[in-house]
Amino acid sequence: xxxxxxxxxxxxxxxxxxxxxxxxxxxxxxxxxxxxxxxxxxxxxxxxxxxxxxxxxxxxxxxxxxxxxxxxxxxxxxxxxxxxxxxxxxxxxxxxxxxxxxxxxxxxxxxxxxxxxxxxxxxxxxxxxxxxxxxxxxxxxxxxxxxxxxxxxxxxxxxxxxxxxxxxxxxxxxxxxxxxxxxxxxxxxxxxxxxxxxxxxxxxxxxxxxxxxxxxxxxxxxxxxxxxxxxxxxxxxxxxxxxxxxx
Numbered sequence: 212x213x214x215x216x217x218x219x220x221x222x223x224x225x226x227x228x229x230x231x232x233x234x235x236x237x238x239x240x241x242x243x244x245x246x247x248x249x250x251x252x253x254x255x256x257x258x259x260x261x262x263x264x265x266x267x268x269x270x271x272x273x274x275x276x277x278x279x280x281x282x283x284x285x286x287x288x289x290x291x292x293x294x295x296x297x298x299x300x301x302x303x304x305x306x307x308x309x310x311x312x313x314x315x316x317x318x319x320x321x322x323x324x325x326x327x328x329x330x331x332x333x334x335x336x337x338x339x340x341x342x343x344x345x346x347x348x349x350x351x352x353x354x355x356x357x358x359x360x361x362x363x364x365x366x367x368x369x370x371x372x373x374x375x376x377x378x379x380x381x382x383x384x385x386x387x388x389x390x391x392x393x394x395x396x397x398x399x400x401x402x403x404x405x406x407x408x409x410x411x412x413x414x415x416x417x418x419x420x421x422x423x424x425x426x427x428x429x430x431x432x433x434x435x436x437x438x439x440x441x442x443x444x445x446x447x448x449x450x451x452x453x454x455x456x457x458x
Contacts, residue, residue, distance in 0.1 A: 219376045219392065220232070226376070232379050233427060233430070237255075238435060240253070240351075241442060242355050242446040243446045245264050248264035248265060248266060249265055250265040250358065250360025251263060251356050252352040252353070252355035252442070254351055254352040256351075259340060260338075260340040261349055263334065263335070263352040265334050265335075265353075265360040266332070267282075267331055268330040268331065269330060276331070278328065279328055282324045282325075283330070283331045284322060284331075284332050284334065285331060285332070285334065286314050286333075286334040287334070288307055288311040288346075289307055289336065290345070291337060293340075294340050294341045314336065314346065314350055314353060315334070316408075316409070317409035318350065318353055318354060320368075321354065321368045321401055322362060322364055322365075332357070332362060342386045343385045343388065343390075344371075344383060344384055344397075346397055347397050350370035351370050351371075354367045354439070355367065355439055365401060367439050369432045369435050370399035370409060370432065371398060372384055372428055374395040376388045393416075394413065394415055394416045394424070395412070396413075396416070396424040396425060397409060
């Protein structure tokens with residue numbers, strides 16, 4: 212006899228972690244926490260714990276990868292062996308290589324790459340604990356790390372996902388919903404220009420469900436964007452106060 216699938220939304224419309232369908236997980240963001248990086252950020256989104264560090268702009272090595280008219284943005288997304296329940300190999304998996312490319316492409320439109328020809332910027336993302344939606348949380352943190360490094364940007368990139376769980380479109384899927392749900396739609400945007408830098412879909416959705424999921428994800432992005440700006444403000448207000456104390 213086949214096992215009955217787990218009910219992900221109860222009769223009151225609450226999810227496994229008691230959230231409503233349009234509710235984000237608890238989010239905490241800090242900027243400038245790595246002294247050895249040019250820019251850094253840390254995000255906790257639900258049980259996700261993700262660290263991003265940026266190095267550069269600096270001379271590109273190996274030199275043959277440099278571009279005469281622009282800077283090269285390199286991104287490495289990596290999940291620590293202890294980040295998931297069953298220990299994963301420390302070697303980069305196909306998924307990590309793919310997500311490194313996806314995250315880099317989502318971030319690049321926000322950066323004035325033409326300002327730094329023949330240079331490179333390296334973005335390192337380390338997932339310390341994973342609980343679904345790591346690609347979106349990584350983009351949110353990495354964009355802040357780029358801003359913290361002082362790299363000229365058109366806008367911050369913020370990312371959030373929506374998806375379908377038990378015939379309901381929900382925001383910010385956690386791990387169980389991601390694995391057992393019917394679909395997942397990650398979105399990344401530059402809110403000031405309303406420009407979408409990432410839009411993917413995994414699973415099956417009717418056209419009206421897809422539209423609802425994208426709109427819900429965009430709404431989530433706007434809320435996280437406020438938290439991003441607040442995290443940057445907090446760091447620089449603290450730096451300003453330190454300067455005033457020294458004077």
